[in-house]
Amino acid sequence: MEPLYRPEGVEERWQKTWEEEGHYEAHAERGGETFVIAHPPPNVTGELHMGHALQLALADALVRWRRMLGFNTLFQPGYDHAGISTQNAVEKDLAREGRTRHDLGREAFEARVWEWLRLYGRTIMTQFRRMGASLDYRRERFTMDEDYVRAVMRFFVHLYRKEWIYRANRIINWCPFHETSLSDLELAHVERDDQLAYITYPFVEGEGGIMIATARPATIPADVAVAVHPDDERYRDFVGREVVVPYVEKRVPIIADEEVDPEFGTGALKVTPGHDPLDFAIGRRHELPEPMVIGPDGTMSEEAGDLAGLTQEEAGERILAWAKKRGLLEKVESFRHSVALCERCESRIEPLISLQWWCSMEELKKPALEALRERRVRYHPESQHRFAIDSLENAPDWNISRQLWWGHQLPVWYCSDGHITVEETEPEACAECGSTELRREQDVLDTWFSSALWPFATLGWPDDTLDLRTYYPGDLNTTAREIIRLWENRMIFSGLEIMGEVPFTDVIIHSTVLAPDGRRMSKSLGTGIDPLDVIEDHGADATRYGLLKMSSTQDVRFSYGAVEEGRKLANKLWNVSRLLLTATGAKEVEARPKAVEERWILARLDQTRAEVEAAFEAFNFSQAVQALYRLTFDDFCDWYAEAIKPRLYEGDDDAQATALAALERLLKLLHPVLPHVTEEIWTSLPGRSARLIVSAWPSEDNRFDADADALERVQDAAAIFARSGVAVELDGDERRIFEAKVRPDRVQVNGNADAERERLRKEIARAEGILGNENFVANAPPDVVEGEREKLARFRRELDALGG
RNA sequence: GGGCGCAUAGCUCAGCGGGAGAGCGCCCGCUUCACACGCGGGAGGUCCCUGGUUCGAUCCCAGGUGCGCCCACCA
Numbered sequence: 001m002e003p004l005y006r007p008e009g010v011e012e013r014w015q016k017t018w019e020e021e022g023h024y025e026a027h028a029e030r031g032g033e034t035f036v037i038a039h040p041p042p043n044v045t046g047e048l049h050m051g052h053a054l055q056l057a058l059a060d061a062l063v064r065w066r067r068m069l070g071f072n073t074l075f076q077p078g079y080d081h082a083g084i085s086t087q088n089a090v091e092k093d094l095a096r097e098g099r100t101r102h103d104l105g106r107e108a109f110e111a112r113v114w115e116w117l118r119l120y121g122r123t124i125m126t127q128f129r130r131m132g133a134s135l136d137y138r139r140e141r142f143t144m145d146e147d148y149v150r151a152v153m154r155f156f157v158h159l160y161r162k163e164w165i166y167r168a169n170r171i172i173n174w175c176p177f178h179e180t181s182l183s184d185l186e187l188a189h190v191e192r193d194d195q196l197a198y199i200t201y202p203f204v205e206g207e208g209g210i211m212i213a214t215a216r217p218a219t220i221p222a223d224v225a226v227a228v229h230p231d232d233e234r235y236r237d238f239v240g241r242e243v244v245v246p247y248v249e250k251r252v253p254i255i256a257d258e259e260v261d262p263e264f265g266t267g268a269l270k271v272t273p274g275h276d277p278l279d280f281a282i283g284r285r286h287e288l289p290e291p292m293v294i295g296p297d298g299t300m301s302e303e304a305g306d307l308a309g310l311t312q313e314e315a316g317e318r319i320l321a322w323a324k325k326r327g328l329l330e331k332v333e334s335f336r337h338s339v340a341l342c343e344r345c346e347s348r349i350e351p352l353i354s355l356q357w358w359c360s361m362e363e364l365k366k367p368a369l370e371a372l373r374e375r376r377v378r379y380h381p382e383s384q385h386r387f388a389i390d391s392l393e394n395a396p397d398w399n400i401s402r403q404l405w406w407g408h409q410l411p412v413w414y415c416s417d418g419h420i421t422v423e424e425t426e427p428e429a430c431a432e433c434g435s436t437e438l439r440r441e442q443d444v445l446d447t448w449f450s451s452a453l454w455p456f457a458t459l460g461w462p463d464d465t466l467d468l469r470t471y472y473p474g475d476l477n478t479t480a481r482e483i484i485r486l487w488e489n490r491m492i493f494s495g496l497e498i499m500g501e502v503p504f505t506d507v508i509i510h511s512t513v514l515a516p517d518g519r520r521m522s523k524s525l526g527t528g529i530d531p532l533d534v535i536e537d538h539g540a541d542a543t544r545y546g547l548l549k550m551s552s553t554q555d556v557r558f559s560y561g562a563v564e565e566g567r568k569l570a571n572k573l574w575n576v577s578r579l580l581l582t583a584t585g586a587k588e589v590e591a592r593p594k595a596v597e598e599r600w601i602l603a604r605l606d607q608t609r610a611e612v613e614a615a616f617e618a619f620n621f622s623q624a625v626q627a628l629y630r631l632t633f634d635d636f637c638d639w640y641a642e643a644i645k646p647r648l649y650e651g652d653d654d655a656q657a658t659a660l661a662a663l664e665r666l667l668k669l670l671h672p673v674l675p676h677v678t679e680e681i682w683t684s685l686p687g688r689s690a691r692l693i694v695s696a697w698p699s700e701d702n703r704f705d706a707d708a709d710a711l712e713r714v715q716d717a718a719a720i721f722a723r724s725g726v727a728v729e730l731d732g733d734e735r736r737i738f739e740a741k742v743r744p745d746r747v748q749v750n751g752n753a754d755a756e757r758e759r760l761r762k763e764i765a766r767a768e769g770i771l772g773n774e775n776f777v778a779n780a781p782p783d784v785v786e787g788e789r790e791k792l793a794r795f796r797r798e799l800d801a802l803g804g
Numbered sequence: 805g806g807g808c809g810c811a812u813a814g815c816u817c818a819g820c821g822g823g824a825g826a827g828c829g830c831c832c833g834c835u836u837c838a839c840a841c842g843c844g845g846g847a848g849g850u851c852c853c854u855g856g857u858u859c860g861a862u863c864c865c866a867g868g869u870g871c872g873c874c875c876a877c878c879a
Contacts, residue, residue: 003838003839003841003842004839004841005839005841171877184875184876184877189876196879212879213879214879215878215879216879259877260879261878261879263878264878264879265878265879269879270879271879272879276877276879277877278877278878278879279877279879280877281877335878337878337879338876338878340877351877381809383807383808383809384808386807386808387807387808387874387875390807391875481808481873481874482873482874482875484874485875512872512873512874514872514873516816518871518872520872520873549817549818549827550816550817552817552818553809553810553817554808554809554810554872554873554874555809555810555872555873556816556817557816557817559815559816559817559827559828560816560828561815561816561817561827561828561829562816562817562827562828564827564828564841565826565827565828567841568827568841571839571841571842572838572839572841572842574838574839575838575839575842576838576839577838578838578839579838579839580838581838582838583837583838622817622818623818626818626826629826629827630826637838637839638843641838642843645837645838649837722844722845742844763823767823770822770823770859770860773859773860774859775858775859775860776822776859776860778859779858779859779860785822787822788822788823791823795823
């Protein structure tokens with residue numbers, strides 16, 4: 001064994017071995033208590049990023065912990081087809097050949113996507129493996145698998161028959177590049193400088209007019225009203241009058257609506273229901289017509305009359321010029337506002353009215369809200385639980401159709417008379433008129449529609465499988481904040497609707513990992529850190545440790561320091577193992593504690609195990625990892641190993657066997673965080689038949705009485721000695737431990753006895769002060785008072801020892 | 805505009821009612837037979853500000869200030 005632990009090679013070897021030996025596998029027929037994490041399926045085109053790495057580090061630590069406790073664990077892997085994202089990637093690929101998807105046609109394009117995925121997709125599971133993530137990779141599922149598609153179709157038909165899925169014309173977000181609708185959650189918003197034009201709409205009767213402000217003059221031809229706030233004194237008398245829309249010279253009314261912001265612009269809003277969500281809402285309230293003048297490609301449509309075919313910019317300029325000539329253009333000023341973009345191609349979103357499929361949230365959300373309020377599902381941290389409830393309460397109906405070519409095509413058929421037939425598979429004839437001339441709906445489903453089924457569709461639903469009965473409901477899901485509404489809440493209501501039970505009981509909303517400088521990690525900013533590079537440089541164990549250490553707050557800066565700490569921990573463990581194994585030639589692993597430090601370390605190991613378990617159960621990973629670090633460095637290496645060393649070299653069999661038993665327990669505690677290095681050391685322990693990955697903590701818990709007082713005396717003595725150079729009298733074991741650890745001949749003396757006495761007197765005065773306060777003694781918790789008494793006693797002891 | 809989070813040692817962060825902590829960095833001393841990626845010691849903090857509650861506040865409450873993230877239909 002080398003003095004420096006090198007994870008290269010070791011980690012890959014164990015990852016391969018564990019998987020080949022089947023330790024990652026979940027077998028329903030094995031029975032027993034289950035622990036299930038349906039891991040978030042990454043995009044099939046995706047590459048490992050820091051968010052994935054953090055998620056895996058958290059989930060895998062919990063899975064490994066439970067697996068060692070003997071749970072029947074299922075850690076489910078898989079891929080999401082990621083509709084728009086994947087289509088976008090393949091279209092970019094096509095663009096390099098100077099082609100578009102339209103050149104291929106739908107069928108050929110789909111074939112191209114599958115081919116592209118065969119070549120470039122599904123790479124991320126290799127990277128998951130490199131993290132040491134113990135997913136059951138045999139069970140990899142894909143949302144476009146034949147079985148999974150069947151589940152999606154079944155779910156759609158189920159909701160349709162309950163009349164929760166319907167078709168309606170509404171304003172939606174339209175991406176002119178992808179030519180599809182997008183949900184609000186698929187948009188990116190950027191701040192941008194734009195021109196705000198102030199234009200007067202003259203009254204039909206009488207002098208003057210009303211001035212509005214618009215950033216999109218091209219939409220003027222689709223105006224159907226001008227709206228003001230009902231309480232706006234300036235315009236109160238104008239309501240009910242008519243004005244002339246510039247350029248198209250159309251008469252429209254002035255109306256009053258609460259949603260108009262009197263502070264913005266002139267306080268008067270031109271109402272264009274066809275091209276603006278707010279205007280659409282106002283239009284519906286006032287039953288206004290909904291003309292559109294911009295087409296699906298983002299240019300002016302036929303309805304725009306002589307403007308047809310122009311870009312919006314050209315049309316806007318022409319209209320402004322028209323208004324200027326007639327003295328109706330007051331001014332154009334620049335202003336800053338946020339603009340919606342397609343998050344994939346960054347095209348500017350066009351709000352358009354379009355016929356889309358919707359899923360009503362009204363009934364679906366009720367049982368889910370109840371489950372959340374009753375805490376049958378708990379989000380962690382608590383603040384996110386409240387957010388999840390709020391988001392679900394306010395969830396608008398879900399636009400589930402997309403005009404994409406990659407995804408689950410809706411199981412909807414139209415006959416020539418326009419009747420709708422909805423079946424899981426292609427029907428023979430129209431359900432209403434019997435016509436056999438059926439045409440399938442071209443739209444595909446929102447990617448998240450299929451993701452919502454992940455916890456049970458991966459287990460075989462709609463079939464009644466042993467897996468489904470065994471592993472549903474699961475336990476845990478872990479994800480980023482922005483996914484709560486897109487995915488988590490939807491899994492909860494889908495699970496309740498289909499399976500009658502929540503899909504998991506806990507959701508960990510993990511930190512956002514920022515770049516070390518506090519900015520967002522992003523490829524375009526060049527601030528991204530590739531987890532694979534970190535693994536390459538520091539090892540997967542150290543990376544896992546670092547991520548867990550960092551995971552405590554909502555937003556956390558990536559810290560190489562934390563990763564480096566993990567690497568040092570692995571190295572320390574490696575070296576102390578060399579001492580206990582190699583230097584002594586031990587043959588047995590058995591706890592036969594005799595000396596005080598042996599009983600103490602075994603008790604400390606038990607104690608830390610409880611601490612780590614509590615921290616894991618509270619999902620406080622940072623705390624777990626800190627407890628492990630302290631145990632390893634301070635207690636195990638600096639005190640125990642130093643104290644035991646002389647006896648090991650003397651060839652004391654009991655000391656050696658006990659040392660290995662203590663090491664065994666330490667390895668078990670560390671395995672969920674540092675799986676590779678611990679397993680590597682484990683194989684060197686004598687008489688190991690089972691792998692560490694499946695080795696349970698010894699059942700005879702806490703049977704070692706810690707002689708904590710004795711250790712405390714030694715540590716007190718060491719502290720006094722280190723601070724003052726004054727030796728404290730100790731006998732027997734205590735003296736032996738003291739000398740092994742402190743080595744009086746080597747310690748540099750920096751202080752003196754007088755200073756130490758002074759310090760102790762101050763401490764004693766403080767403690768006496770507190771304990772002399774009746775209110776303190778009466779009101780403080782008993783253990784706190786007791787703690788102060790013990791401290792006081794210790795300070796007095798130390799002062800005595802110094803001859804104070 | 806709404807919601808959430810964070811402000812503690814030079815840096816990154818724990819702690820969250822009763823003696824201010826860790827890692828890294830810095831200083832001093834150590835070839836010590838597991839580890840110099842180590843060991844021992846040390847310097848370095850109005851625990852953001854102002855009030856309040858309490859016998860006692862870094863911790864709880866209120867109000868500021870400064871950052872960050874998420875959400876939202878600013879025309």
